[in-house]
Structure formats: C-alpha cells, structure tokens
Amino acid sequence: MRMSVTERFWSKVDRSGGPDACWPYLGYISKDGYAHFGIRRDDVVTAHRHALELTLGPLEDDVEACHNCEGRYPAGSIAYRACCNPSHLWPGTHSENMADMVAKGRHVACPGEDHGMAKLTEAAVRDILATCSTRRRQQRKMARKYNVHDATISRIVLRQTWAHVEA
Numbered sequence: 001m002r003m004s005v006t007e008r009f010w011s012k013v014d015r016s017g018g019p020d021a022c023w024p025y026l027g028y029i030s031k032d033g034y035a036h037f038g039i040r041r042d043d044v045v046t047a048h049r050h051a052l053e054l055t056l057g058p059l060e061d062d063v064e065a066c067h068n069c070e071g072r073y074p075a076g077s078i079a080y081r082a083c084c085n086p087s088h089l090w091p092g093t094h095s096e097n098m099a100d101m102v103a104k105g106r107h108v109a110c111p112g113e114d115h116g117m118a119k120l121t122e123a124a125v126r127d128i129l130a131t132c133s134t135r136r137r138q139q140r141k142m143a144r145k146y147n148v149h150d151a152t153i154s155r156i157v158l159r160q161t162w163a164h165v166e167a
Contacts, residue, residue, distance in 0.1 A: 005039055006054060009037055009047075009050060009051075009054070012025060012026050012027040012037065012047075013025055013026065013047075013051070013084045014026055015085075019085075019087065020087070021085070022069050022079075022080065022083040022085055022088060023051075023083060023084045023085040023088075024079070024082045024083060024084070025037070025047040025048075025082045025083075025084050027047065029082055032081070033079070033081040033082065034046050034047075034048075034081045034082070035047035035048065035081070035082040035084070037050050046065065047082070047084050048065045048067065048081070048082075048083060048084050048089055049064070049065040050084075051065070051084035051085070051086050051089060052065040052086055052089045052090075052091065053065075054086070055086035055089075056086075056091065059091055062093065062094070063091045063092065063093065064091070064092055064093065064094055064096075064097045065089050065090075065091065066089065066090050066091070066092045066096065066097045066100055067080050067081070067083060067088060067089060068088055068089070068090060069083050069085070069088035111162075111164050112125075112162060112164060112165065119146070119147070119148055119152075120146060120148065120152075120162070122162075122165050124146055125156055125162045125165045126165060126166075126167065127142075128142050128146070128153055128156050128157070129156065129157065129165070129167040130167060132153060132156075132157050133157070136150070139153040139154055139157065140153075
C-alpha cells in the first residue's frame, strides 16, 4: 500500500518534541539550510511552505511561509529553516518576510573581504584610497592593478562601498 503525499511528508518530520517544539524536516536540506520536499518527481517545494499549505490550504504564488521560531535556536543558527511546525509558520509577502528577518537580526551583512564574492582585501582598498582621487586615469590604473572594473574603484573612492575601511 502506497503512502499519500501527506503521509510521506509527515513521515519525514520529527514531531517528537510535542506541539510547541520545532519540528525539523529529516529529508533533504540544501546548502542554505532550507528543507525541500519532492511532491512529485519534478515538483519540489520548501518543506515549511508545504507544511503551511497542508494546514491553511494552497498559498498564492506571491505568499511565502515565514518562520516565527528563530528565538528557539542559538544566535546565527539556521536550524529554524528546517522547522515544519505549522504553529511556527505564518503566511506573508516577501516584503513582510524580509522586514521580519531584519527586525529579528537575522540579516547579517558580510562587509569587505568577509563577503564570499570579494575580490579585494582591506589592504588593497587602503592602497586604492591612498593612491586614487576622483581622476579617471588613476582609477583605471588601479582597476588594472587589482583586476576589477573601473566602476569598482570609483565606488570605493566615492565611499559608496568599503566605507568601513579607514583610508
């Protein structure tokens, strides 16, 4: 006898902590910490959204399943992203979800060389600030030296980026 999609979903959720606890999804968790559930072979959804839809019914495409259980985990933890307890979830717009993220201190900016895409170091930025003015010729020379776009140097000189670095 085959399990229904609903039975299969709940079989992958640890509800042993009781009705007030977080219910972590035990299936696939992506690198960003979100749990994913395959409804059908080519229909994969976030597990927390699926849990909310099982409780409230289908959500509109522009509605997100938002978590209210972040405080149950240590600071910096992303474990709440795998929680599927419907009492820890609420429907909201993307804007509401982002505002909630900022209000709860979950938005952690990675300035400077801590950012995964950074090509420059703080030492390089100090060199750029010491060498460059707003003159294009100097900026082009520094862009070639550090293998970045001219606009990157311009934004540094104008203090639009890397503003935390002292000249």
